[in-house]
Amino acid sequence: MTAVIRNTWVLTALCLATVASGAVHANAYREKDKISKIANSSMTVTPPRDWNRLTIKPGKYAEVWTLDGEQLNDVTFYGGVEPGTPLLRERNKKRDPLPKFTTTTLLVEVPELLEGTYRAHKKIGSFTLTNTQPGQFLGRDGVHFTYDYTDQDDLPRKGEARAVLIDKKLYMVTFDAPRLHYFNRTLSDFRTLADAAKIAK
Amino acid sequence: MKKLITALIATVIASVPVSAAPKSKVVAAPTPPPYTGVYQPQGVDEIGLWREDDERERALTNSPLVIRDEALNAYVKSVLCKTVGSDRCNTVRLYILRVPLFNASMSPNGTMRVFSGLLLRTRSEAELGAVLGHEFGHFENRHTLQQFKSARSGTDLLSWAALLASMSGTRQSYQNFDSIRLSVYGGLARFERNQEREADLLGLGYLNNGPLRPHAASRVWRNLILEVEASSAARGLRKPNFNGVSFFASHPPDGERVNYLYALAAPDGEGRDDGTGRHEAALKPWITAFLDDQVSLNDFGASEFLINSLAESGWTADLWRARGDLFRARGNPRDLMNAADFYAKSVAMNSELAEAHRGLGLSLIKTGRQVEGRTALERYLQLQPTASDASMIAMTIASSEGK
Incomplete structure (x- = not known):
């Protein structure tokens, strides 16, 4: 009898936890043509089509948007990364630190910073920067770059990114998707979304 | 009835298997048993394991992480054959994976995976052979198979114990169940550690019996200890304990391995060749790429240790360049000064090394030496006009002119 009562309490607690976590982890709908603020920064985006924003943020200054789901087509916005901080949340600040964006980081080094972050975060050895060009982002002179990598899941992925340094802060948007099917299918959606990103003057 | 069940659980606790751990020996590892020929799986468990493993191998053959360089593959296979003997090694399928971690594995159906991080850390055929032999x-x-069976027995036991404990429903029976659970989990981890010791014993048996120097096995672990110490020191962490065994550890502590591997090496093998020169020559086309993978992991202490250890046989332009990259990535002002110095040394040794000019130029610009920095970047563009970041570097040169 005691066991039954205890199990009921456990069940109730579990139900409450599930409901609560559902509310906490619900992903947000980003409706077409409605302005969205990015990661509490002065960067905003007015999406030209509907997107989903994942509630779990990969870093203090980052948030992920997707069309089909996480890992399938991830657009990650980095809104005003402060000097001395990493792009993504570190698993362990002391034992597993990530490369930091610094006051001396040059625009041409931003692709290397993303490469180092991915390599250290994913513990991978296959990441290649395929092209780095000057380009506009948030209406300023920045950098556009593309890259390939293979994650621990053996799935080759491609990426494209745009970045700019404004007031010693890093603003960036990256698009990561499996090379097979998803990258090419979503690339134009990413580009129009990145074009729609703005920063308050 | 409850008393009976409680007593039963207590009996079960007492009967939890205590694995018969072979203690480390102080005599040389014995010669391995004669090769029994091609082995086929026996019984439903093993046949199932092999089938699953065949499936994994099919996926592995298509993995983009596999390094398909024939020469490198042939070399690593030849080291395995030297270690375990050509009769044993013939059926092994060896896959070198571009993963910058210290590891290798061999699965039930004879698939061997060797990580590029292992190749970066071994300095001789004998050291590589020691890990492959293990x-x-x-x-x-x-x-x-043994591990699968022991895990199954352990979890079966836990299932029955959970059933009996819930039937009994007493506080004592739940406490007993918790004890059983700890015993079983601890026993499984200890079983794995003993398997590692057994594989070490067999691995040293192969080395003692082969042409390579068996004492190199101990050196692999000694170097790993030094690397971990360097990594911890750079991160400001407490010096790790290399002799303590944690409850869930799957491997014996590194300190213990260093000692027993040295003791297991045949004394008459001390004067044998360890194939350092051949190893260095075979890895030469790849070592810079493997080192760059390591440098990008943001483990400053470990990377610095590995660069210095590779430089024991002489500094090269690539090693100075990698060290420059390591310091530039950390990016403190003092690091940038050092990085510029290392890149300059690299350029002095090989003025055609484009990446060193790039690193030098960026480090100089970041430390306020714009004119010299621009010159270095211009040289980079001369050497690599079609580099993937050429236009961005050109923009960096242009933007630094106004400063």
């Missing part, structure tokens, strides 16, 4: 020992003694 992995082959797991395969020859069919450790995965």
Whole structure:
């Protein structure tokens, strides 16, 4: 009898936890043509089509948007990364630190910073920067770059990114998707979304 | 009835298997048993394991992480054959994976995976052979099957114990169940550690019996200890304990391995060749790429240790360049000064090394030496006009002109 009562309490607690976590982890709908603020920064985006924003943020200054789901087509916005901080949340600040964006980081080094972050975060050895060009982002002179990598899941992925340094802060948007099917299918959606990103003057 | 069940659980606790751990020996590892020829899986468990493993191998053959350089593959296979003997090694399928971690494994159906991080850390054929022989020992003694069976027995026992404890429903029976659970989990981890010791024993047996210097096995672990110490020191962490065994550890502590591997090496093998020159020559086309993978992991202490250890046989332009990259990535002002110095040394040794000019130029610009920095970047563009970041570097040169 005691066991039954205890199990009921456990069940109730579990139900409450599930409901609560559902509310906490619900992903947000980003409706077409409605302005969205990015990661509490002065960067905003007015999406030209509907997107989903994942509630779990990969870093203090980052948030992920997707069309089909996480890992399938991830657009990650980095809104005003402060000097001395990493792009993504570190698993362990002391034992597993990530490369930091610094006051001396040059625009041409931003692709290397993303490469180092991915390599250290994913513990991978296959990441290649395929092209780095000057380009506009948030209406300023920045950098556009593309890259390939293979994650621990053996799935080759491609990426494209745009970045700019404004007031010693890093603003960036990256698009990561499996090379097979998803990258090419979503690339134009990413580009129009990145074009729609703005920063308050 | 409850008393009976409680007593039963107590009996079960007492009967939890205590694995018969072979203690480390102080005599040389014995010659391995004669090769029994091609082995086929026996019984439903093993046949199932092999089928699953065949499926994994099919996926592995298509993995983009596999390094398909024939020369490198042939070399690593030749080291395995030297270690375990050509009769044993012939059926092994060896896959070198571009993963910058210290690891290798061998699965039940004879698939050997070697990580590029292992190749970066071994300095001789004998050191590489020591790790490959150890992995082959797991395969020859069919450790995965034993592990699967022991995990199944342990979890079966836990299921029955949970059932009996819930039937009894007393506080004592739940406490007993918790004790059983700890015993079983601890026993499984200890079983794995003993398998590692057994594979070490067999691996040293192969080395003692082969042409390579068996004492190199101990050196692999000694170097790993030094690397971990360097990594911890750079991160401001407490010096790790290399002799303590944690409850869930799957491997014996590194300190213990260093000692018993040295003791297991045949004394008459001390004067044998360890193939350092051949190893260095075979890895030469790849070592810079593997080192760059390591440098990008943001483990400053470990990377610095590995660069210095590779430089024991002489500094090269690539090693100075990698050290420059390591310091530039950390990016403190003092690091940038050092990085510029290292890149300059690299350029002095090989003025055609484009990446060193790039690193030098960026480090100089970041430390306020714009004119010299621009010159270095211009040289980079001369050497690599079609580099993937050429236009961005050109923009950096232009934007630094106004400063």
